[in-house]
Amino acid sequence: MDIIVCVKQVPDTTDVKIDPKTGTLIREGVPSIVNPDDKHAIEEALRLKEKHGGKVTVLSMGPPQAGDALREASAMGADDMILLCDRAFAGADTWATSYTLGEAAKKIGYDLIICGREAIDGDTAQIGPQMAEHLELPQITYVRKVDVDNGKIICERALEDGYERVEANLPALLTVISDVNKPRYPSVRGIVEAYQEKEITTWTAADIQADEKCIGLDGSPTSVKKSFAPEPKGEGEILEGTTNEVCKQLVAKLMDKNVVR
Amino acid sequence: MEFALNKEQEMIRKTAREFAENEIGPIAAEIDETTEFPKDTVKKLGELGFMGMTVPKEYGGAGMDDVSYAIAVEEISRVCASHGVTMSVNNSLVCWPLQKYGTEEQKQKYLIPLANGEKLGCFGLTEPNAGTDAGSQTTVARKEGDKYIINGSKVFITNASQSQTAIIFAMTDKSKGTRGISTFVVDTDTPGFSIGTIEQKMGIRGSVQAELVFENMEIPQENLLGKEGRGFGLAMATLDGGRIGIASQALGIAQAAYEESVKYAKEREQFGKPIAKFQAIQWFIADMATEIDAARLMVYKAAFDKWQGKPYTVSAAMAKFFASDIAMNATRNAIQIHGGYGYTKEYPVERFYRDAKITEIYEGTTEVQKMVIAGNLLK
Numbered sequence: 118m119d120i121i122v123c124v125k126q127v128p129d130t131t132d133v134k135i136d137p138k139t140g141t142l143i144r145e146g147v148p149s150i151v152n153p154d155d156k157h158a159i160e161e162a163l164r165l166k167e168k169h170g171g172k173v174t175v176l177s178m179g180p181p182q183a184g185d186a187l188r189e190a191s192a193m194g195a196d197d198m199i200l201l202c203d204r205a206f207a208g209a210d211t212w213a214t215s216y217t218l219g220e221a222a223k224k225i226g227y228d229l230i231i232c233g234r235e236a237i238d239g240d241t242a243q244i245g246p247q248m249a250e251h252l253e254l255p256q257i258t259y260v261r262k263v264d265v266d267n268g269k270i271i272c273e274r275a276l277e278d279g280y281e282r283v284e285a286n287l288p289a290l291l292t293v294i295s296d297v298n299k300p301r302y303p304s305v306r307g308i309v310e311a312y313q314e315k316e317i318t319t320w321t322a323a324d325i326q327a328d329e330k331c332i333g334l335d336g337s338p339t340s341v342k343k344s345f346a347p348e349p350k351g352e353g354e355i356l357e358g359t360t361n362e363v364c365k366q367l368v369a370k371l372m373d374k375n376v377v378r
Numbered sequence: 379m380e381f382a383l384n385k386e387q388e389m390i391r392k393t394a395r396e397f398a399e400n401e402i403g404p405i406a407a408e409i410d411e412t413t414e415f416p417k418d419t420v421k422k423l424g425e426l427g428f429m430g431m432t433v434p435k436e437y438g439g440a441g442m443d444d445v446s447y448a449i450a451v452e453e454i455s456r457v458c459a460s461h462g463v464t465m466s467v468n469n470s471l472v473c474w475p476l477q478k479y480g481t482e483e484q485k486q487k488y489l490i491p492l493a494n495g496e497k498l499g500c501f502g503l504t505e506p507n508a509g510t511d512a513g514s515q516t517t518v519a520r521k522e523g524d525k526y527i528i529n530g531s532k533v534f535i536t537n538a539s540q541s542q543t544a545i546i547f548a549m550t551d552k553s554k555g556t557r558g559i560s561t562f563v564v565d566t567d568t569p570g571f572s573i574g575t576i577e578q579k580m581g582i583r584g585s586v587q588a589e590l591v592f593e594n595m596e597i598p599q600e601n602l603l604g605k606e607g608r609g610f611g612l613a614m615a616t617l618d619g620g621r622i623g624i625a626s627q628a629l630g631i632a633q634a635a636y637e638e639s640v641k642y643a644k645e646r647e648q649f650g651k652p653i654a655k656f657q658a659i660q661w662f663i664a665d666m667a668t669e670i671d672a673a674r675l676m677v678y679k680a681a682f683d684k685w686q687g688k689p690y691t692v693s694a695a696m697a698k699f700f701a702s703d704i705a706m707n708a709t710r711n712a713i714q715i716h717g718g719y720g721y722t723k724e725y726p727v728e729r730f731y732r733d734a735k736i737t738e739i740y741e742g743t744t745e746v747q748k749m750v751i752a753g754n755l756l757k
Contacts, residue, residue, distance in 0.1 A: 185385065188385070188389075189389065192389065192393075302393050302396065302397050302426055303389065303393050303426075304425075304426045304427045304440070305390065305393075305426060305427030305428060305431055305440035305442055305446075305450075306427045306435065306439075306440040306441070307427075308386055308389050308390060308393065308440075308442075309386065309435075309440055309441050309442055311389075312384075312385055312386045312389075313386070
């Protein structure tokens with residue numbers, strides 16, 4: 118089973134600081150990481166490969182340094198690395214990005230595409246579903262468990278109050294959530310191979326025969342009008358003590374605020 | 379001149395740090411308390427390739443450079459020095475001499491499973507009366523036909539009771555002094571091999587140090603490692619590399635003490651402000667950071683020398699001497715910054731202090747490092 122995993126290199130937002138004057142992210146000195154949900158996607162692809170054979174290709178769109186995210190995926194065990202890197206891709210919104218990734222996926226060939234639920238820098242969760250639409254694939258989102266049987270994929274799809282069991286024919290596209298697995302660590306040998314033995318294949322817009330009207334800024338129907346940091350919420354308060362004590366404190370506080378009478 | 383790590387080295391640091399913080403961190407204080415050997419995490423380190431990092435791929439290793447190895451020991455020791463020494467011994471004192479001096483058969487049989495983490499190894503040189511004076515071996519290997527009969531004992535042997543393979547030293551010809559010492563690779567399930575006293579220690583309590591006892595242990599002659607009579611040189615060369623591992627361990631402990639100190643100094647308030655605002659504390663922090671930076675440069679330099687195939691006896695001895703010394707300073711002052719709390723098990727700095735002390739002693743005391751340095755400079 119040949120699987121494509123889409124990965125994004127993102128700033129480590131656990132480390133991110135906001136410039137209080139401009140309200141924008143301070144990117145300087147912030148390390149880049151593989152988007153956390155994407156690591157779960159890589160892990161799930163590797164598990165499926167170990168069980169059913171085939172190959173795992175990791176795919177990303179971004180500047181040359183995004184190659185580091187692909188190499189990390191490779192050190193975990195992914196077979197091939199493909200980076201879509203072209204100035205013509207710059208300024209893409211999720212629609213143009215998902216078109217571009219989809220065109221690359223067509224060129225690679227696949228039985229299954231796995232994406233992380235969402236990236237921590239944009240939080241849109243749109244790339245996976247939009248790719249599925251571009252490629253006219255069945256899609257299962259918010260997946261927490263995956264089984265493949267007889268050319269079909271059976272997933273548990275997490276809902277707020279339970280889960281759905283969804284079956285789809287292959288090829289298909291999944292987006293996975295962090296509950297799906299625990300990503301493995303890259304191995305030392307994998308790191309050596311990723312950096313010293315394997316090559317990243319770089320494709321431009323021409324390589325994937327992308328329609329220039331559908332990529333980059335020109336192919337993006339949405340644009341960012343304004344970005345701002347939301348007002349910081351007041352600090353939460355943690356009540357401590359036995360359950361009884363905590364409940365009494367809580368009720369007193371709620372009464373104090375006239376939430377309950 | 380290039381001070382930056384390359385991408386592989388950065389990823390080794392990131393991976394080792396994540397593994398250490400997520401997998402080892404939660405048990406570090408516990409194994410220090412119970413002295414239970416952390417079999418599962420050591421096994422996982424092996425599976426990830428951290429137990430034979432610089433061994434070539436064809437012999438089960440990862441084919442990594444020595445600076446990456448130093449970084450990995452540093453990062454693991456930053457969270458738990460017990461795991462640090464377990465790892466350092468297998469890499470430096472067991473895999474390395476097998477790779478350097480082993481026959482093809484020995485490499486196939488012993489090096490591959492040690493480097494790929496299936497097995498764990500130990501290094502038996504020290505005896506009750508042969509510590510710094512390692513040449514005064516009383517363990518005897520008597521040749522009989524195509525085998526050696528070995529009798530004697532070793533003490534303070536790291537990994538001993540958890541090992542499947544031991545590299546041991548014995549006198550094959552007492553009349554020749556240090557030129558009569560030979561090295562053997564031994565399966566620890568060989569009849570006549572047993573584990574004696576397991577040491578109760580001040581620090582590195584999650585690692586195991588024990589006595590090896592040999593009673594009429596028969597070892598086939600093909601298990602002779604290197605040439606007969608060359609064991610002392612083999613041991614000294616092996617310890618040169620081991621010192622890079624221990625220096626990295628000391629560096630990791632010092633780094634941990636520093637980080638805990640910074641965190642505590644910012645949180646703890648006295649006289650109405652964080653103690654980090656007081657110059658006494660600032661000086662501790664400045665001293666620690668400066669010494670750690672110097673030690674790190676020395677440790678990586680020694681590892682770099684080894685990787686480049688340059689002489690590293692002196693740079694490794696200097697790195698170990700200096701890094702262990704500053705680990706003592708950093709951990710002692712970390713407790714001082716923490717005050718009474720630092721003396722309790724509520725904070726990890728007392729463990730760091732107990733762990734740091736051994737780095738001034740094993741694989742050559744600080745005084746031995748100075749002998750090695752001066753001996754080489756005054757040749």
